Amino acid sequence: xxxxxxxxxxxxxxxxxxxxxxxxxxxxxxxxxxxxxxxxxxxxxxxxxxxxxxxxxxxxxxxxxxxxxxxxxxxxxxxxxxxxxxxxxxxxxxxxxxxxxxxxxxxxxxxxxxxxxxxxxxxxxxxxxxxxxxxxxxxxxxxxxxxxxxxxxxxxxxxxxxxxxxxxxxxxxxxxxxxxxxxxxxxxxxxxxxxxxxxxxxxxxxxxxxxxxxxxxxxxxxxxxxxxxxxxxxxxxxxxxxxxxxxxxxxxxxxxxxxxxxxxxxxxxxxxxxxxxxxxxxxxxxxxxxxxxxxxxxxxxxxxxxxxxxxxxxxxxxxxxxxxxxxxxxxxxxxxxxxxxxxxxxxxxxxxxxxxxxxxxxxxxxxxxxxxxxxxxxxxxxxxxxxxxxxxxxxxxxxxxxxxxxxxxxxxxxxxx
Ligand SMILES: [Zn+2]
Numbered sequence: 001x002x003x004x005x006x007x008x009x010x011x012x013x014x015x016x017x018x019x020x021x022x023x024x025x026x027x028x029x030x031x032x033x034x035x036x037x038x039x040x041x042x043x044x045x046x047x048x049x050x051x052x053x054x055x056x057x058x059x060x061x062x063x064x065x066x067x068x069x070x071x072x073x074x075x076x077x078x079x080x081x082x083x084x085x086x087x088x089x090x091x092x093x094x095x096x097x098x099x100x101x102x103x104x105x106x107x108x109x110x111x112x113x114x115x116x117x118x119x120x121x122x123x124x125x126x127x128x129x130x131x132x133x134x135x136x137x138x139x140x141x142x143x144x145x146x147x148x149x150x151x152x153x154x155x156x157x158x159x160x161x162x163x164x165x166x167x168x169x170x171x172x173x174x175x176x177x178x179x180x181x182x183x184x185x186x187x188x189x190x191x192x193x194x195x196x197x198x199x200x201x202x203x204x205x206x207x208x209x210x211x212x213x214x215x216x217x218x219x220x221x222x223x224x225x226x227x228x229x230x231x232x233x234x235x236x237x238x239x240x241x242x243x244x245x246x247x248x249x250x251x252x253x254x255x256x257x258x259x260x261x262x263x264x265x266x267x268x269x270x271x272x273x274x275x276x277x278x279x280x281x282x283x284x285x286x287x288x289x290x291x292x293x294x295x296x297x298x299x300x301x302x303x304x305x306x307x308x309x310x311x312x313x314x315x316x317x318x319x320x321x322x323x324x325x326x327x328x329x330x331x332x333x334x335x336x337x338x339x340x341x342x343x344x345x346x347x348x349x350x351x352x353x354x355x356x357x358x359x360x361x362x363x364x365x366x367x368x369x370x371x372x373x374x375x376x377x378x379x380x381x382x383x384x385x386x387x388x389x390x391x392x393x394x395x396x397x398x399x400x401x402x403x404x405x406x407x408x409x410x411x412x413x414x415x416x417x
Contacts, residue, residue, distance in 0.1 A: 055087025067096025
């Protein structure tokens, strides 16, 4: 055991229970011990001009462990999370093998704790091997502490299977079905959003309807079963409308949007740079504007990265052959700030809301609270060039962003900055 050091985060605008207050925050033994002006301390972090709030939460990351650790592993993924201001991430179960049973999930949790620089929260698959056919033992996995269930990467399309999942999840408080909504049959041979640009390039299309119609079907089952439903990476304005209506009629529905869908459109995809290739695809400027409005208005609850690492070699192939997905942890807060410029909404969409959806313990800046903290400088502009992730497949590389994470503190230890 080393000697406990006190850290003082000094002079920032701090998100307290009483709103934003310019003050110091003292941390010792993993918890916040004092919030007051002018605290003396050995190790000082100058946060003047910066926002200081609870560590961020990402509901949607792919850390590739087990199975494809050359792309990313729990250690490199955790470092990327810390560099992005995150102290908790929900790891999607499309690993190899899939996280559809107790032993794989226990191993991911164990590795997360061993690395120990962010909470690695496993999501469990909805169906065995993510085959869309046989439902996993939802109840046993729930007993293990799993709250987010998803076959992400693929939709659960079969209606009887979806109904069974929702009926069983409805009996498990705080459990949620997270759906990657996409009707596969409508996307065969597709590589980018279906519209004028895909037609002019002669590129196979991924139509918005593949997402919209899947969500429409799902929401009917939510109305029938009462199960909480989380719509992953909403990309189309039509989906947003369905979510708006569902929320208005009181259904237990939440939704996320990725930073790249808030920022880019299919106009960038015309370059055929494979760092613009992901599912769901970047859509039209109208879709993008609708997503930004939806996030501002609260129709969309949170920003989630869908951090999907691939190697340079894997992405250095023709657009049609490239794997889908882009990384996003290290640029998410900046991209969101660049689009929203609303600090309360930033901490809601990347903190409070995803934390609640994943049923994680609350984090606040209060005396006695666990010291999971991010220091965010809203005035610094920067251009991402390299990453802590093993991967670099990001459309934000070379793109000027506003605002930057300066420091991340996880359980009282500085993990970034
Ligand atoms: Zn997905």
